[in-house]
Amino acid sequence: MEKYILSVTVQNNAGVLARVSSLFGRRGYNIDSLTVSATTDPKVSCMSIIVQGDHMVLEQIMKQLAKLEEVMHVVHLEEDSSCCSELVFVKLHTPDVSVRNDIRQLCDLYGARVVDTQESEMIIELSEVPSRIDAFLDVISNFKILEMSRSGVTAIEK
Amino acid sequence: MVKNGAEILIDALVEQGVDTIFGYPGGAVLNIYDALYKNSDRIRHILTAHEQGAAHAADGYARATGKVGVCLATSGPGATNLVTGIATAYMDSIPMVAITGNVGTSLIGRDSFQEVYIAGITMPITKHNFVVRDVDELADTVRDAFRIAASGRPGPVLIDIPKDITAAKCEFIPKGKVEINETYEISDEELQTVADMIAASERPMIYYGGGVETSDAGDMLLQLQRKADIPSAHTMMAIGCIPDTEPLSLGMIGMHGTVSAAWAVERCDLLVCIGARFSDRVATNTKRFAPSAKVIHVDIDNAEINKNIGVDYAIVSDAETFLEKVMPYIKEAKHDAWRAQIAEWQTKLDYVPKDDESVIHPHQLLRTVAEETPEDTIIATDVGQHQLWSAQYNGRKHVRQFLTSGGLGTMGFGYGAALGAQVAFPDRTVVHITGDGSFHMNLNEICTAVSYNLPVITIIMNNRVLGNVRQWQTMFYGSRYSQTDPHRKTDYVKLADAFGARGFRVSNIAELRDALREAMKRTGPVLIDAQIDKDERVLPMIPAGGTVDDLVTE
Numbered sequence: 039m040e041k042y043i044l045s046v047t048v049q050n051n052a053g054v055l056a057r058v059s060s061l062f063g064r065r066g067y068n069i070d071s072l073t074v075s076a077t078t079d080p081k082v083s084c085m086s087i088i089v090q091g092d093h094m095v096l097e098q099i100m101k102q103l104a105k106l107e108e109v110m111h112v113v114h115l116e117e118d119s120s121c122c123s124e125l126v127f128v129k130l131h132t133p134d135v136s137v138r139n140d141i142r143q144l145c146d147l148y149g150a151r152v153v154d155t156q157e158s159e160m161i162i163e164l165s166e167v168p169s170r171i172d173a174f175l176d177v178i179s180n181f182k183i184l185e186m187s188r189s190g191v192t193a194i195e196k
Numbered sequence: 197m198v199k200n201g202a203e204i205l206i207d208a209l210v211e212q213g214v215d216t217i218f219g220y221p222g223g224a225v226l227n228i229y230d231a232l233y234k235n236s237d238r239i240r241h242i243l244t245a246h247e248q249g250a251a252h253a254a255d256g257y258a259r260a261t262g263k264v265g266v267c268l269a270t271s272g273p274g275a276t277n278l279v280t281g282i283a284t285a286y287m288d289s290i291p292m293v294a295i296t297g298n299v300g301t302s303l304i305g306r307d308s309f310q311e312v313y314i315a316g317i318t319m320p321i322t323k324h325n326f327v328v329r330d331v332d333e334l335a336d337t338v339r340d341a342f343r344i345a346a347s348g349r350p351g352p353v354l355i356d357i358p359k360d361i362t363a364a365k366c367e368f369i370p371k372g373k374v375e376i377n378e379t380y381e382i383s384d385e386e387l388q389t390v391a392d393m394i395a396a397s398e399r400p401m402i403y404y405g406g407g408v409e410t411s412d413a414g415d416m417l418l419q420l421q422r423k424a425d426i427p428s429a430h431t432m433m434a435i436g437c438i439p440d441t442e443p444l445s446l447g448m449i450g451m452h453g454t455v456s457a458a459w460a461v462e463r464c465d466l467l468v469c470i471g472a473r474f475s476d477r478v479a480t481n482t483k484r485f486a487p488s489a490k491v492i493h494v495d496i497d498n499a500e501i502n503k504n505i506g507v508d509y510a511i512v513s514d515a516e517t518f519l520e521k522v523m524p525y526i527k528e529a530k531h532d533a534w535r536a537q538i539a540e541w542q543t544k545l546d547y548v549p550k551d552d553e554s555v556i557h558p559h560q561l562l563r564t565v566a567e568e569t570p571e572d573t574i575i576a577t578d579v580g581q582h583q584l585w586s587a588q589y590n591g592r593k594h595v596r597q598f599l600t601s602g603g604l605g606t607m608g609f610g611y612g613a614a615l616g617a618q619v620a621f622p623d624r625t626v627v628h629i630t631g632d633g634s635f636h637m638n639l640n641e642i643c644t645a646v647s648y649n650l651p652v653i654t655i656i657m658n659n660r661v662l663g664n665v666r667q668w669q670t671m672f673y674g675s676r677y678s679q680t681d682p683h684r685k686t687d688y689v690k691l692a693d694a695f696g697a698r699g700f701r702v703s704n705i706a707e708l709r710d711a712l713r714e715a716m717k718r719t720g721p722v723l724i725d726a727q728i729d730k731d732e733r734v735l736p737m738i739p740a741g742g743t744v745d746d747l748v749t750e
Contacts (some may be wrong), residue, residue, distance in 0.1 A: 064320040101499035107324040
């Protein structure tokens with residue numbers, strides 16, 4: 039199963055998100071993440087969707103999306119021809135100074151930053167391409183993760 | 197001119213050429229029904245017994261005429277009762293506009309009386325749907341709905357109108373009927389490639405579906421078949437495009453298609469699919485469908501390409517445009533060896549049911565209908581064994597004369613569809629062929645046929661069991677007849693009488709013929725209870741997931 043990033047330009051009508059997600063539900067496509075954001079035109083929104091599947095599934099998803107009345111464009115973004123980024127917050131249990139220092143070192147390595155520190159907790163933030171975030175989470179999971187929140191990817195064609 | 201929303205709706209419908217709608221009144225559509233009352237000279241409203249009947253009638257009207265069918269229902273249960281009818285139209289790509297009322301804007305989202313989010317409910321079964329939030333948008337929304345329903349691959353569109361919008365006023369500016377001028381570009385290279393693939397083939401085969409019916413391209417297809425000497429088989433959605441009696445036609449393809457068609461697909465070296473979608477009722481095993489063939493797929497809907505099976509070459513176009521453009525590229529050819537092989541399959545393998553005048557065998561019933569009714573008779577069916585027999589022995593020679601729920605398989609579709617067709621063509625004969633199971637689902641619509649004096653002839657193939665499911669139980673479930681023998685005691689002659697229609701009970705072909713002749717006097721709706729044996733099976737059959745190797749013929 040591959041992961042693909044789709045950038046979908048839609049008319050900003052009530053119900054358009056439901057329509058897109060209903061299509062994924064009905065046809066059994068897997069969504070990893072979906073973000074909706076404003077564009078310079080208030081009548082138009084941009085959806086960035088990460089889907090899982092093989093090439094046939096990707097082709098079907100793109101064609102089925104394109105059939106929706108309110109979908110204006112569907113683009114499959116390749117990593118090397120687009121900029122994409124995702125934000126993650128991780129809340130970690132930090133019982134002592136040595137753990138904190140280890141975490142800070144890791145953060146430096148991955149370009150993450152500490153945004154909040156409590157007595158025995160720490161919140162770190164990383165904005166990166168999804169694969170780097172996956173790698174970071176893999177490493178950081180050696181520590182005790184209390185909570186995590188990922189934004190889903192947002193992307194733009196180069 | 198300033199009008200209220202209900203009047204604007206009527207004007208916008210008339211503007212789109214609507215003269216007939218099927219519906220049922222209720223609280224949220226009182227303003228619309230008031231406007232219909234005042235405009236009864238412009239739009240004829242047919243009141244059904246149930247909203248589902250209205251949806252199927254609008255669908256049948258659309259299938260028989262090719263125009264957009266329109267149905268109307270109130271909010272809540274009125275709207276949800278349309279759902280099966282909308283889904284039926286969606287699966288068979290039938291152009292339909294369904295209009296629902298809703299509670300007033302200020303009551304929406306408060307679980308108000310008869311409130312339902314029908315736009316959400318119908319999202320996956322419509323091409324698109326609208327909630328009208330401002331009376332200023334109403335007329336253009338209606339225009340958009342008709343454009344979407346009829347363009348590209350047709351389908352149903354729903355417009356939900358809150359009650360206050362039907363009372364609010366604004367200016368109605370006429371804009372005229374939405375004209376759909378779609379063109380499908382096919383390059384010379386593409387046409388040449390298709391022609392080359394056909395020319396290179398020694399054993400070519402065409403399989404076509406509803407797309408050929410929608411664009412009425414049967415004559416052109418037959419012309420191509422004759423030019424290049426290519427046999428064809430059709431899906432259940434394309435009955436009548438080319439009569440089954442044509443030498444180049446192998447009849448229906450699929451689970452209950454002809455054996456010769458199944459073998460032709462199995463052995464062909466090129467399969468050209470036009471306006472069909474390799475559904476699981478045709479490509480019963482997608483991994484082994486046309487195993488030795490290159491496949492060309494022509495369809496109006498790009499999303500159908502490579503959806504169910506991967507194809508070697510694809511053209512996105514309507515059937516008519518494709519056939520018209522490809523014709524000059526096609527070389528005349530003869531495939532004598534291939535045709536001889538097919539002829540042998542036809543004589544040796546095709547299933548031939550045995551006649552017996554003392555009882556009613558389904559194929560004889562269908563033959564009698566074809567003999568006793570005019571050539572332009574429209575047949576509407578429900579779903580089950582009777583539908584499959586009707587498709588196998590359809591006797592149709594033209595398009596839009598066989599109305600059936602192919603995709604969704606909706607039991608209870610037939611009577612509403614027959615009413616819609618009869619309203620569209622009052623002077624033609626409409627025969628509704630049903631089973632006792634399907635008929636029980638929506639027989640309430642007899643009252644509609646009586647009210648409007650619609651002389652629909654209903655023939656109930658009465659085997660007193662739910663025959664199609666029972667057939668599967670016989671073949672695959674050790675004859676464990678779970679819930680398929682309902683022991684109903686319905687007297688259809690009395691039933692007809694109670695509704696104000698006429699009923700006949702027949703148990704052999706001669707009696708059926710007499711009843712049909714009586715029905716053809718067309719004084720009103722008729723029910724014919726035709727007694728058939730409960731062990732009659734639909735044959736041949738390729739079981740689900742099977743191939744030609746699994747064919748059952750006895």
